[in-house]
Amino acid sequence: MFLGRQSSRRMSSDHAAHQLVAIEQLLDHARNGQSEALSTLYHHFLPGVFGYIASRTADRSTAEDLTSEVFLKMVEGIHQVKATNEAGFAAWLLQIARITVADYYRKRQKQPLLVSLEATLKEDDAMADKSDLLASSDPTSDPLQWSEAREEWSHVVGAINALTEEQRQVLIGRLILGYDIATVARLLGKKANAVKALQFRALQSLGRLLAKKAQSSQQLSYAHQQEETP
Amino acid sequence: MRPLPEHERLHHQLEKHLRGRPDKEPLEQSHQPLATPENKTEIDAMVALARHLQAAPPLQAHPDFAQRLEQRLLLHHAALRRSRLQEAQQASQPRGSWMFSRPLAAYLALTVVLLCSLVGSSVLALAAQATNASNPLYPVKKWEQQVQLSLARSPMDQADLSLHIASDRLNALANASGDTYRQTLADLDGQIETVTQILNALPAGQDHTRLADELAALKGRARQTLRDALPHLALPERLITTDELGRLGDAVIHLNYAVIVFSSHAPMQATISLTGTNFSAGGHVVIDQELQAESGTLQNGTDVFVVSWNGHSSPHTIGILNSDGTMAQTTVILFPNAKGGNTSQDTQTGNTQGNTSGDPHANTSNNGANGNKQDGNTTSNGSNGHGHKNNAIQPSA
Numbered sequence: 001m002f003l004g005r006q007s008s009r010r011m012s013s014d015h016a017a018h019q020l021v022a023i024e025q026l027l028d029h030a031r032n033g034q035s036e037a038l039s040t041l042y043h044h045f046l047p048g049v050f051g052y053i054a055s056r057t058a059d060r061s062t063a064e065d066l067t068s069e070v071f072l073k074m075v076e077g078i079h080q081v082k083a084t085n086e087a088g089f090a091a092w093l094l095q096i097a098r099i100t101v102a103d104y105y106r107k108r109q110k111q112p113l114l115v116s117l118e119a120t121l122k123e124d125d126a127m128a129d130k131s132d133l134l135a136s137s138d139p140t141s142d143p144l145q146w147s148e149a150r151e152e153w154s155h156v157v158g159a160i161n162a163l164t165e166e167q168r169q170v171l172i173g174r175l176i177l178g179y180d181i182a183t184v185a186r187l188l189g190k191k192a193n194a195v196k197a198l199q200f201r202a203l204q205s206l207g208r209l210l211a212k213k214a215q216s217s218q219q220l221s222y223a224h225q226q227e228e229t230p
Numbered sequence: 231m232r233p234l235p236e237h238e239r240l241h242h243q244l245e246k247h248l249r250g251r252p253d254k255e256p257l258e259q260s261h262q263p264l265a266t267p268e269n270k271t272e273i274d275a276m277v278a279l280a281r282h283l284q285a286a287p288p289l290q291a292h293p294d295f296a297q298r299l300e301q302r303l304l305l306h307h308a309a310l311r312r313s314r315l316q317e318a319q320q321a322s323q324p325r326g327s328w329m330f331s332r333p334l335a336a337y338l339a340l341t342v343v344l345l346c347s348l349v350g351s352s353v354l355a356l357a358a359q360a361t362n363a364s365n366p367l368y369p370v371k372k373w374e375q376q377v378q379l380s381l382a383r384s385p386m387d388q389a390d391l392s393l394h395i396a397s398d399r400l401n402a403l404a405n406a407s408g409d410t411y412r413q414t415l416a417d418l419d420g421q422i423e424t425v426t427q428i429l430n431a432l433p434a435g436q437d438h439t440r441l442a443d444e445l446a447a448l449k450g451r452a453r454q455t456l457r458d459a460l461p462h463l464a465l466p467e468r469l470i471t472t473d474e475l476g477r478l479g480d481a482v483i484h485l486n487y488a489v490i491v492f493s494s495h496a497p498m499q500a501t502i503s504l505t506g507t508n509f510s511a512g513g514h515v516v517i518d519q520e521l522q523a524e525s526g527t528l529q530n531g532t533d534v535f536v537v538s539w540n541g542h543s544s545p546h547t548i549g550i551l552n553s554d555g556t557m558a559q560t561t562v563i564l565f566p567n568a569k570g571g572n573t574s575q576d577t578q579t580g581n582t583q584g585n586t587s588g589d590p591h592a593n594t595s596n597n598g599a600n601g602n603k604q605d606g607n608t609t610s611n612g613s614n615g616h617g618h619k620n621n622a623i624q625p626s627a
Contacts, residue, residue, distance in 0.1 A: 054291075067299070075310065175284040196237045
């Protein structure tokens with residue numbers, strides 16, 4: 001086996017260099033129809049692809065459906081892909097993921113979930129009803145906590161969707177796939193300094209969007225409390 | 231000193247907190263960005279957000295989902311491979327084979343549709359009874375089977391159908407020859423591969439056990455059928471049949487490499503030593519697809535043949551026909567220096583057919599450069615007039 005599952009998450013530079021070589025062999029074997037190589041590639045890139053899609057769709061089952069679509073397309077197109085290294089292949093997969101998510105929203109005839117910073121509680125409730133967030137959590141254990149967590153995650157998805165595509169890919173590459181700056185730079189076709197700047201702006205924007213949302217929620221909550229007080 | 235930009239400081243902190251190590255270009259203490267209380271708080275908040283995102287449960291795929299999707303992918307991959315294999319086989323059919331030539335494929339499809347509409351199920355019923363691959367209705371039967379396969383609702387249904395089709399191909403092999411034999415054998419191999427892929431993706435349980443038993447039984451029957459067919463086959467078909475037997479788990483002959491030493495005196499002779507596995511006594515050497523009359527002498531796993539040699543160029547392939555009817559062939563041919571018997575060798579690299587197991591010696595030169603000569607000594611052998619005598623015999627039919 002060339003690559004361990006989730007192995008790239010905390011890889012050193014030497015390890016990364018070794019894997020860059022190994023993945024070339026894996027790609028060759030997968031192109032030649034070896035199912036074991038295909039399986040290894042799948043396990044290696046599943047966290048990144050799923051993480052990318054789950055960060056853009058609030059519903060876990062939708063994220064799973066779209067992830068399945070991406071990997072089926074990978075199987076169908078792997079003999080044609082030109083990528084010869086991990087960054088190139090990851091870029092190809094994330095491009096498929098981006099198009100698949102866009103198609104999903106196009107078919108649903110709606111835009112990705114955008115969180116209005118002045119959203120009303122009513123809108124929040126409607127959004128929470130539509131979203132099947134944190135499907136893995138057991139809602140019967142603590143429905144209130146589950147609902148709150150669901151709503152919180154919905155805000156995170158909305159904020160991530162408000163980022164640029166490059167900012168999203170930097171976050172996925174760095175945080176989920178565990179790539180170093182140089183690998184993310186190859187993935188995006190940018191220089192390392194540009195990736196550092198993107199990384200900064202992504203986290204800064206995300207933090208500000210979430211902070212504003214939290215502030216807005218607190219104000220709404222305070223207003224409700226005032227209304228209920230006789 | 232110019233302070234580093236904020237994103238440099240964030241990057242450094244992320245490397246420290248998320249990856250558990252400083253950046254591969256660690257910042258010296260003097261290069262640390264000046265951190266004001268404000269930007270320190272902001273950077274810390276960003277790092278905390280990054281850590282929160284990294285560990286967020288909604289971004290992690292469930293193991294159950296991962297496993298289900300893997301099985302689905304492998305099945306999809308197997309189906310694609312089968313479909314591409316069939317397309318490749320159809321594309322490789324010679325133009326003379328009107329049944330599969332591309333323009334006429336459409337004609338065939340139209341004809342089949344018309345036939346179906348005119349004669350209805352009676353044609354399909356007749357086709358279903360066709361067991362001979364050379365029967366004109368046999369392609370209709372194959373088409374019908376492909377339709378059934380594409381309509382299979384579950385992997386188990388698909389596996390059952392593939393087993394049925396494999397069994398049908400096995401029966402058809404008995405009366406097939408030439409291209410029909412090759413096509414039918416490739417079909418059989420493809421169906422067995424499909425069932426194997428489905429079996430591998432199937433979790434342990436009753437279905438798995440049943441399918442494994444049925445596949446093992448089919449493989450056993452296939453080995454027997456192919457062994458029975460061997461004596462009636464021409465050399466090229468024997469070669470692919472031996473390959474198939476190897477894939478089915480049979481112990482078959484494998485040829486690693488051949489060493490040819492030419493005598494320096496008249497009458498010109500060549501001593502051909504074949505190294506490999508599963509040789510049996512009474513085998514015959516095959517030079518460039520021509521079976522030679524001389525029998526070999528088996529010594530410590532090496533079969534040695536002395537054949538008359540004149541008037542022909544150096545060989546491209548050397549093979550061996552085992553007494554059990556199996557055959558192996560190699561293009562890895564070594565020509566040691568005939569004078570003095572030193573160890574320098576002229577190597578003609580190539581590949582080996584007959585089995586998948588390999589010998590390290592042969593593998594070192596088996597680099598895929600099929601037939602490329604490494605230096606000039608081989609050429610000089612040929613230009614000196616060495617060549618194998620054309621005393622070929624035909625395999626028993």
